[in-house]
Every structure is written in structure tokens, then in C-alpha cells.
Amino acid sequence: xxxxxxxxxxxxxxxxxxxxxxxxxxxxxxxxxxxxxxxxxxxxxxxxxxxxxxxxxxxxxxxxxxxxxxxxxxxxxxxxxxxxxxxxxxxxxxxxxxxxxxxxxxxxxxxxxxxxxxxxxxxxxxxxxxxxxxxxxxxxxxxxxxxxxxxxxxxxxxxxxxxxxxxxxxxxxxxxxxxxxxxxxxxxxxxxxxxxxxxxxxxxxxxxxxxxxxxxxxxxxxxxxxxxxxxxxxxxxxxxxxxxxxxxxxxxxxxxxxxxxxxxxxxxxxxxxxxxxxxxxxxxxxxxxxxxxxxxxxxxxxxxxxxxxxxxxxxxxxxxxxxxxxxxxxxxxxxxxxxxxxxxxxxxxxxxxxxxxxxxxxxxxxxxxxxxxxxxxxxxxxxxxxxxxxxxx
Amino acid sequence: xxxxxxxxxxxxxxxxxxxxxxxxxxxxxxxxxxxxxxxxxxxxxxxxxxxxxxxxxxxxxxxxxxxxxxxxxxxxxxxxxxxxxxxxxxxxxxxxxxxxxxxxxxxxxxxxxxxxxxxxxxxxxxxxxxxxxxxxxxxxxxxxxxxxxxxxxxxxxxxxxxxxxxxxxxxxxxxxxxxxxxxxxxxxxxxxxxxxxxxxxxxxxxxxxxxxxxxxxxxxxxxxxxxxxxxxxxxxxxxxxxxxxxxxxxxxxxxxxxxxxxxxxxxxxxxxxxxxxxxxxxxxxxxxxxxxxxxxxxxxxxxxxxxxxxxxxxxxxxxxxxxxxxxxxxxxxxxxxxxxxxxxxxxxxxxxxxxxxxxxxxxxxxxxxxxxxxxxxxxxxxxxxxxxxxxxx
Numbered sequence: 001x002x003x004x005x006x007x008x009x010x011x012x013x014x015x016x017x018x019x020x021x022x023x024x025x026x027x028x029x030x031x032x033x034x035x036x037x038x039x040x041x042x043x044x045x046x047x048x049x050x051x052x053x054x055x056x057x058x059x060x061x062x063x064x065x066x067x068x069x070x071x072x073x074x075x076x077x078x079x080x081x082x083x084x085x086x087x088x089x090x091x092x093x094x095x096x097x098x099x100x101x102x103x104x105x106x107x108x109x110x111x112x113x114x115x116x117x118x119x120x121x122x123x124x125x126x127x128x129x130x131x132x133x134x135x136x137x138x139x140x141x142x143x144x145x146x147x148x149x150x151x152x153x154x155x156x157x158x159x160x161x162x163x164x165x166x167x168x169x170x171x172x173x174x175x176x177x178x179x180x181x182x183x184x185x186x187x188x189x190x191x192x193x194x195x196x197x198x199x200x201x202x203x204x205x206x207x208x209x210x211x212x213x214x215x216x217x218x219x220x221x222x223x224x225x226x227x228x229x230x231x232x233x234x235x236x237x238x239x240x241x242x243x244x245x246x247x248x249x250x251x252x253x254x255x256x257x258x259x260x261x262x263x264x265x266x267x268x269x270x271x272x273x274x275x276x277x278x279x280x281x282x283x284x285x286x287x288x289x290x291x292x293x294x295x296x297x298x299x300x301x302x303x304x305x306x307x308x309x310x311x312x313x314x315x316x317x318x319x320x321x322x323x324x325x326x327x328x329x330x331x332x333x334x335x336x337x338x339x340x341x342x343x344x345x346x347x348x349x350x351x352x353x354x355x356x357x358x359x360x361x362x363x364x365x366x367x368x369x370x371x372x373x374x375x376x377x378x379x380x381x382x383x384x385x386x387x388x389x390x391x392x393x
Numbered sequence: 394x395x396x397x398x399x400x401x402x403x404x405x406x407x408x409x410x411x412x413x414x415x416x417x418x419x420x421x422x423x424x425x426x427x428x429x430x431x432x433x434x435x436x437x438x439x440x441x442x443x444x445x446x447x448x449x450x451x452x453x454x455x456x457x458x459x460x461x462x463x464x465x466x467x468x469x470x471x472x473x474x475x476x477x478x479x480x481x482x483x484x485x486x487x488x489x490x491x492x493x494x495x496x497x498x499x500x501x502x503x504x505x506x507x508x509x510x511x512x513x514x515x516x517x518x519x520x521x522x523x524x525x526x527x528x529x530x531x532x533x534x535x536x537x538x539x540x541x542x543x544x545x546x547x548x549x550x551x552x553x554x555x556x557x558x559x560x561x562x563x564x565x566x567x568x569x570x571x572x573x574x575x576x577x578x579x580x581x582x583x584x585x586x587x588x589x590x591x592x593x594x595x596x597x598x599x600x601x602x603x604x605x606x607x608x609x610x611x612x613x614x615x616x617x618x619x620x621x622x623x624x625x626x627x628x629x630x631x632x633x634x635x636x637x638x639x640x641x642x643x644x645x646x647x648x649x650x651x652x653x654x655x656x657x658x659x660x661x662x663x664x665x666x667x668x669x670x671x672x673x674x675x676x677x678x679x680x681x682x683x684x685x686x687x688x689x690x691x692x693x694x695x696x697x698x699x700x701x702x703x704x705x706x707x708x709x710x711x712x713x714x715x716x717x718x719x720x721x722x723x724x725x726x727x728x729x730x731x732x733x734x735x736x737x738x739x740x741x742x743x744x745x746x747x748x749x750x751x752x753x754x755x756x757x758x759x760x761x762x763x764x765x766x767x768x769x770x771x772x773x774x775x776x777x778x779x780x781x782x783x784x785x786x
Contacts, residue, residue, distance in 0.1 A: 001637045003408025008401060014654070015396025096439035207785045211634030215643055225607045241604030244394045248653065249607055257650075260641065261407070 001213050001261035002006045007167055010147050010304035011174040013384060014248065015241075018178045019137055021046060022094070023055030028132060029173045033062040035085050037105040037338045038096040039069040040349035043139065046184055052096060064088045066108075069097070072276055072283070073104040075155045076120055082118060085132070085322040094135045095172075098193070099143020099283075101351040102136055106151040108168045111136050122153055122162045128169055132141050136175040141182060141189075141247040142193030142284060144200055144254020145382065146175035154277055160367055163269070167256070177251070179243035188236065190246075191341040193285025194230045198223060199287045203266045204259035206298075206375040212243025212262050219258045222249050227313075227337060234341065268294045272368075274360040279351045288343040289350050293390035295331045298376045302329055335393070347390035357387045365393060394604050394654035399511040400560055401648045403540050405566040409633075411571045412441060412530055416448030417488070422566045424485035428478050430498040431489040432462040436532065439577055445489060445530060455483045461492070465676070468499040468548045469510055474501035476510060476524070488565075491586070492545075492676075494535020495529055498545040499563045502527050506527055515546055515555045521562055521576070529568040529605045532576060533625050534770025535586030535638040537593055537647020539568035548671055553760055554670040558566045560649070569651060570644070572636035580630065583639075584734040585677025587623045590643040591616060592680045596659045597652035599698050599768040605655050607623075612651045612707045615642050620706075620730060627734065638771065661687045664779060667753040667760075672744045681736040686783035688724045696720055698768065706732045722783060728786070740783035 016029050023195055034056060036049075049065075054064050066081050085093070085108055095105035110133040111118030120126035122232055136146040145151070149167030154160070164170075182190070207221050226249045229242040236242075252258065271294065272286035299306055307323050310316040310330025314337075318326050335345045344350050361384050364372070372378040378386070399639045419427055427449060429442075436442050442458075449456050459474050478486070478501055482736075488498035490723075500524040504511030513519035525760055529539040538544070542560030547553070550666025557563075575583070599611050619642045622635040645651065664687065665679035692699055700716050703709040711719050737743050754777050757765070765771040771779070 001408075001634060004405075006405040006407065007403075009404075011398065011400040013398050016395075018396065026775065211637070213621070213634070214615065214638040217618045218611040218645075219616040221610040222607065225610045230608070239607070241394060244604070244654070245607040252611075261637070299627075 002263065004261045006256055008171065008257070010172050010180065010255070011340065012147070012177060012251065013174060016174045016178060016180055019051050019181065020055050020178055021138055022052045023057070023059040023061060024088045025174045025176065026056060026092060026099050026135060027059040029135065031133070031135075033064075033088065034089045034094050035081070035088065035090040036063055036065045036094045036096055037069060037081060037101050037108065038067050039071075040097065040211045041102045042097050042184065048096070048137070048139070048181060057154035064090065069101045069104045071100050071349045072154045072161065073100045073107075075153055075157070077104055078107040078111060078118055078153060082111040085112045089133070092133050092135065094137065096137045096139065098138070098140025099145045100144035102143065103133075103153060104149040105134050106131070106145070107153050110170070111160045119155060122155070122164055123270045128166055131169050134170070136172045136303060138175055138177045138247070138386070139181045140185060140189055140193055140252035142196040144197060144250050146172055146177065147251045150171060150254070152273075159277055159363065161273040162367065162378050163273070175251070177247055179240060179247045182243050182247060183238055187286075187342065188282070190233060190237065191343055192282045193250065194226060194246065194341060195288045195343065197246075197253040197283040198226055199268060199291060201258050203269060204262055204264050205309070206265050206313070207262045208302070208375060209262040213226070215260055215262065216308075217319055220279070222252055222258070223313045225249060229390060230341060244308070249281065257279055261332055263374045264374045265375045267375070270364065270368055270372050271383060275347070275351070275355070276335060277363070279355065280362060281350055285343060285350060287391050288338040289345055289347050290334050291393070292331050292338070292345050293332070293386050294387050297382065299324070299331070301376045306330065308357075323367040346393040347387065355391075356389070357384060360387060397524075397654045397655065400647055401540060401564065401650070403542070403565050404646070405570060405644065406567060407570045409571060409573055411569050412444050412574065413448050415530055415569055416450070416452035416454060416529075418569065419449060419454060419485060419487065420452045420569045422528065423530075424526070426456060426481065426483045427487050428455075428474070428481065428483040428484045428501070429458045429473060429487045429489055430462060430501065431458070431460050431492045432464075432494045433490065435577065436489050441489070441530070441532070441574065447570075456687055457483065462494040462497045464493050464675065465547050465554065466493045468546055468550070470497055471500040471504060471511055471546060471755055475504040478505045483525070486733070487527065487530065489530045491531070491604070493535025495527075495536065495538035495547060495565070497546040497580055498527050499524070499538070500532040500546050503563070512548060515548070515557055522557055526561050527563070527565045529565045531568055531570045531576060531640070532574045533586055534643035535589040537643050539565055539570065539592060540644045540648035543647070545591060545711040552670055552756065554622050554666040555760065556666070557775045568644070569674060570640055572633060572640045573649065575636050575640060576631055577676065577742070580735065583626060583630065584736055585675045586638065586643065587619060587734060588681045588736065590639075590646040592661060592684055593646040593653045594651050595661060595684060597655055597657050598702070599658050600655045601768060603654040608653055608655065609652060615645055616706045618642060623734060623771070643759050656767045658766045658768045660768070660771055662763050663757065663761055664776060667749070667757050668740070668744070670756070671747065671753060674743055678736060682738055682740050682783050685724050685728050685731070685738050685781070685786070686779050688727070689782050690775065690779045692717070692720045692724070694769045699723065738756060739786040740780065748780070748784075749779060753780060
């Protein structure tokens with residue numbers, strides 16, 4: 001295990017009806033004028049927005065709304081949000097929704113008090129020294145952004161989708177998490193979220209850092225439970241217990257707990273970011289394609305952890321099988337699981353056209369440099385091969 | 394799963410050499426004059442104190458020392474600490490050691506700014522509205538106090554050992570955790586710590602709250618890893634990887650993660666507190682006696698979770714066995730594990746005399762009222778029976 005710092009100061013307020021506590025939480029964290037950042041109409045339609053604004057008004061606080069954040073949130077929406085927040089003099093950003101509004105809220109929070117272009121913090125040109133405080137009402141368990149210091153923004157002009165991690169600055173002050181709010185999600189969003197949160201654990205699990213028995217053991221336990229609950233939800237989307245487990249697992253998957261003391265990989269995420277930047281597919285859907293392809297590429301180059309994954313997470317019975325066979329069965333079981341969730345694991349089917357692999361590799365090279373990941377360090381030729389494996393399925 | 398709030402804002406700075414970062418952490422959290430609260434001579438003898446004070450001086454901060462905190466810290470030492478802290482005008486309390494100095498540091502932090510008797514916060518007479526900030530350099534993984542909002546103090550005058558939980562106020566700002574510092578611990582302290590941290594998970598695991606699959610699954614994973622690493626350490630106490638896992642597990646066992654959404658039990662802890670209050674045995678040693686006795690008492694009254702524990706934590710093979718047999722084997726395996734660590738599971742042997750069960754039950758009644766715990770709610774007669782079971786082993 002490597003030395004690490006683990007800092008997860010977000011207050012998680014979890015359970016039925018907790019959205020009514022939003023105003024009280026905002027007041028406790030010193031908010032006076034709040035900008036509510038959200039995406040879809042679902043927030044307004046289901047009455048959630050009214051419950052939130054009622055609770056804010058009850059505490060005597062002011063708010064403005066800033067809606068319309070789309071999946072894979074863009075720099076344009078961040079610029080507009082920064083302008084509105086400055087114009088209205090807000091001192092707190094409240095994100096309502098899933099990863100997209102939360103990530104946009106964090107980017108806006110970074111930009112409001114900064115003299116330059118907020119994109120400087122994403123392009124690596126500048127490091128932030130502070131941000132407006134952010135709170136969250138989570139409605140889509142997936143990105144884990146409610147407990148992380150991360151934010152992913154797509155720059156439409158440069159076609160770059162870049163993820164940053166500023167844990168001391170960007171972790172939300174609080175996250176309100178009511179699993180009931182996830183019951184009205186369309187199934188594909190539930191499924192995408194499940195793939196995404198499992199991927200957040202994979203990116204940390206597949207590592208060459210030695211002596212990580214404890215973190216690997218609880219990571220495997222969380223992964224197995226997500227699988228179980230996902231299959232329950234496929235049969236009965238109103239299963240509160242399963243919704244609750246999935247929601248809490250999504251937070252634990254990405255609040256740092258599963259990565260303590262380990263070098264992390266993140267190659268599958270980078271490979272996926274190019275797909276969703278060019279073809280505007282959902283992040284989770286892209287991961288369901290790229291993760292098995294990445295595993296297949298790594299199988300012979302670094303089998304150890306894939307072998308353990310097959311047995312401990314995918315419940316492959318190792319008796320009488322070679323290492324290769326065990327790993328192959330593990331990957332195959334993962335694909336079956338994705339298929340059971342209704343997802344494709346084929347890149348062409350995902351994009352709905354012949355994907356331009358040259359273009360994606362070129363962009364990946366520009367964004368990430370010559371190599372990617374650590375479990376198997378990937379050259380750009382390796383990345384091309386992984387995209388090609390994803391076509392073969 | 395019940396609604397819950399999970400708030401663990403402590404910054405954990407974990408790994409080799411991290412004690413040298415103490416001064417920088419204190420400065421980051423605004424300390425100007427620090428009182429260092431510690432217990433044993435080991436802190437001075439091993440050169441740790443010098444490393445800490447060097448790092449404090451390097452940051453230009455002031456400090457005073459307050460040593461001599463004993464295991465099962467007493468109200469007298471807290472009164473003395475409050476007086477010294479007030480006299481010196483300190484604004485930050487740094488605990489160096491294990492649960493005892495940390496719990497004493499928290500009690501001192503509660504008392505410094507309070508007009509009344511700090512014991513009011515333990516006796517239930519008053520609720521605190523604030524406390525001085527507390528930091529920790531952990532040298533004994535056991536109590537989990539480095540990440541919890543709990544503090545346990547023994548009032549020598551009234552012979553009461555009382556635990557309080559004020560998570561919004563008492564969680565340390567930071568905890569410096571270098572597993573190397575635990576290598577010079579006498580074996581019995583390592584073993585006591587292992588029993589204690591496992592008990593912190595048991596108290597949350599054994600619960601009747603339905604639909605707690607995720608939290609139970611990762612709790613079991615942590616418990617199994619502690620067992621594995623404990624047996625490794627018994628053979629090789631200098632095994633850094635095992636020391637690191639045990640140290641991190643001790644924090645996760647008690648920072649609330651394993652209790653989210655569950656009613657918690659804590660009967661074994663209360664039963665043990667009476668033993669260590671009257672016979673001054675180590676808390677972990679007392680738990681190794683009381684937990685198997687408590688399990689035996691509960692076995693037929695509420696078998697479900699004990700059955701799961703036997704299979705998932707103690708690795709009992711259920712094939713061809715009755716529920717009773719499975720549970721009995723699980724408890725027996727746990728006792729063997731404690732014996733392997735060099736501990737007794739017999740109350741008489743622990744106390745070194747015939748324990749006065751009447752006196753303990755009377756005191757328990759005074760401290761806790763008529764019933765105890767939730768997995769099987771215990772009457773005072775039940776508690777007597779459990780003490781008696783602990784004599785029979």
C-alpha cells in the first residue's frame with residue numbers, strides 16, 4: 001500500500017423524504033443566495049423542484065434557477081452559468097440531478113470568483129485556490145460526483161472532454177440522497193449509472209500496487225452487491241432496498257474509499273471519453289463497450305488481477321480451468337451482465353455508425369499524451385487495438 | 394435500510410513517515426498554540442515526540458505537553474487537562490497515542506470553553522455546542538477514535554465509564570496514521586486493538602434492520618481481512634502490509650461507514666465497560682470475553698445474523714449442518730481466533746479473581762437503565778446470564 005490522504009468531508013443525508021431537508025442543509029452551510037443548477041424537465045415534472053424551493057423559502061433564503069444542463073455538460077453552459085451566478089450575486093451552488101449538473105455546478109463554482117477563463121483549470125493552465133461551496137440533491141446514482149472532488153466538462157470548440165480532480169476544493173458540502181427519486185428514471189439511465197459506478201471501482205481495483213488486500217476485499221464486496229441489486233432492479237425497478245444500495249454504492253465507488261493507497265488506472269474512462277465526445281453517447285453506455293475490450297487486451301499482458309476479478313467478483317469457479325480460461329469466463333460473465341442490463345458491448349452498435357478510430361486516437365493523443373493507464377501502460381497503438389477489439393464483439 | 398446521515402470530515406494522512414507532517418497539518422487547520430495530550434513513555438522513548446515537536450516548531454507554532462493519560466482515561470486527568478489548556482491559552486488539542494489520549498483530548502476540547510463541569514456532557518446533563526479542534530497522531534489502531542465523534546471517559550468518583558457520540562463536534566480535523574509506529578507495540582496491545590475494532594463492526598453488524606445487504610457485505614469483507622492480517626502479524630509483527638490494513642480497518646470499523654442505515658447494538662460494549670471499570674482490564678481483553686458469551690446467549694433467541702456471520706465471516710462450511718451447529722461452530726471459531734491471538738475468553742481468568750457479577754449488573758442498571766442492545770434486547774437478568782456464560786468457558 002502506498003501512502004495516501006483520504007479526505008471525504010461531504011455530509012451525506014440519505015433516505016426517504018430527505019429532499020425536504022435541502023433548505024436546512026443550505027442554511028447550516030451558510031448559504032444566503034443559491035443558484036440551483038439542473039438538467040432535465042424530470043426535476044420540475046416530478047414535483048422535486050417545488051419541494052426543494054419550498055424548503056429553501058422556509059429557511060428565508062433566496063434562490064435563482066439555472067436549468068438545461070445536458071448530459072456530457074459543455075463549457076458553453078458553464079460560461080452561461082458563471083455569468084448568471086455573478087449577475088445574481090449568488091454565494092452557493094446547488095446541483096439537482098446526476099453527474100452532469102453536479103459537474104457543471106462545480107465548474108461554475110470554480111469560475112465565479114476567478115478572473116480568467118474557467119477552462120484554465122481543466123486545460124492545466126491554472127490551479128484553483130478556491131471555489132463557491134456546492135451542495136447536491138442527487139437523482140441519478142452513477143457519476144459519484146456527489147462525494148468526489150472531480151468534474152468532467154466537454155469543450156465543444158476544442159472537442160475535448162477533460163476530467164479534473166481537486167478534492168480539497170470541489171467536494172460538495174452536503175449531498176441529499178433519496179433513493180425514491182431514482183425510481184422514475186428511465187431504465188437506460190439506471191443501467192448506465194450501474195455500469196459507470198462499477199467502472200469507478202474497476203479503475204482503482206486494476207492496479208499493480210502491492211499489498212492492497214483490505215481495499216480490494218471491500219471493493220469486491222461492493223461490486224458484487226451492485227451486480228446483485230442491478231439484477232433485482234431489472235425485475236422490479238421499484239425495489240427501494242436495491243435502489244438504496246445502488247445509490248450508496250455509487251458514492252462509495254468514487255469518493256476515494258476504493259482507491260486508498262493504490263495507483264489508479266483510468267484508461268477505460270479515457271478511452272470512453274473520446275467516444276462520448278465524438279458520438280454523444282451516454283458515458284455508462286460507452287464504458288460497457290470499452291471495459292470488456294480493455295480487459296481482453298490486458299488478459300495476457302497482466303493476468304493476475306483479472307484472474308482474481310473473475311473469481312471474486314464474477315464468481316467464476318476456477319476448478320479445472322487454466323488462468324486464461326478463468327479470465328476469459330470472467331470477461332464473458334461481465335458482458336452477459338451488461339447484456340442482461342440491456343446494453344450493447346459492441347462499439348459499432350453503440351455509435352450507430354462506423355466509428356472513426358483514427359480521429360479518436362488522434363484526439364486521445366492530444367488530450368492524454370503518449371501513454372494511458374498503469375495496470376497495462378497503453379501506447380496509442382494499444383489504444384487503437386482496444387477500439388478495434390470493441391468492434392469485434 | 395433506515396434513513397441516515399454520514400459525515401466523516403476527518404482528513405486521514407496515512408503512511409510511512411507521515412508523523413513529520415504533523416506541524417503542517419496543524420498549521421493548515423489554523424492552530425497557533427497546541428496542547429499535546431499523550432499517555433505512555435513509548436511516545437517519548439521511540440523518538441516520536443521529538444519528530445512531532447520538530448515539525449511543529451518548523452511551522453513556527455507553539456506547544457505545551459500534557460502527558461500521563463492512562464488506559465481507560467479518567468475524569469481527573471480531563472479536569473487537569475482543561476485547567477492546563479485554559480492556563481496556557483491553547484487553541485488546538487493534539488492527541489498522540491491510541492484511544493485513551495484521543496478520548497481524553499476530546500473531553501478536554503469539550504471542557505475548555507464550557508462554563509460548567511465537562512462531565513455534564515457525559516452524564517447527559519448538557520449537550521455541547523462546540524469544542525476546541527482536535528488532531529491525532531495515531532500509534533495504536535484499536536478504538537477508532539481518530540475518525541469518530543465518540544469519547545469514553547471513566548469517572549473515578551462515581552465508577553461510571555460512559556461513552557458519548559457528538560459526530561458534528563468531536564470528529565478530529567486530521568489523523569496522522571503511520572503503520573510503522575505500531576510495530577513496537579507490545580503484542581497484547583496489538584491483540585486488544587484487533588478485538589476492539591472487530592467488535593466495533595459486530596456492534597453494527599448484529600442488527601435487525603432489514604435490507605442492509607451492501608453495508609453487511611463490506612463489513613464482512615473488512616472483518617475477514619482483519620482476521621487474516623491479525624494471524625499474519627502474530628507470526629511476523631513487522632509485516633508492514635498487515636499493520637497498514639489493520640490500522641485502516643480500525644478507522645473504517647468505527648467512523649460510521651459500517652453502521653449506515655442500521656440500528657446498532659452496543660450491548661457487548663456496555664457489558665464490557667462494567668468489567669474494565671471495576672477490574673481495570675484492557676477494553677479489548679474484556680471484549681474477547683464478552684462477545685462470545687453474548688453470541689452464545691443470542692444464538693437461539695435470534696439466530697439469523699449469527700448464522701450469516703458464521704458462514705461469511707468465520708468461513709464455516711454449512712453443508713450438512715443444522716443452524717444451531719453452524720452458529721455454534723462460528724462462535725467456536727471466533728474463540729479459537731481470540732485464543733490464537735493469546736487472549737482468554739474466560740471472565741474469571743480475565744479478572745484474576747471471582748468477579749462480582751451483582752455489583753456489575755447493579756452498575757450497568759444505573760448507567761444504562763432497564764434494557765440493553767437491540768439485536769436481542771437484554772434485561773438485567775439477561776445481562777447477569779451473559780456474565781455467567783462468560784464464567785463457564
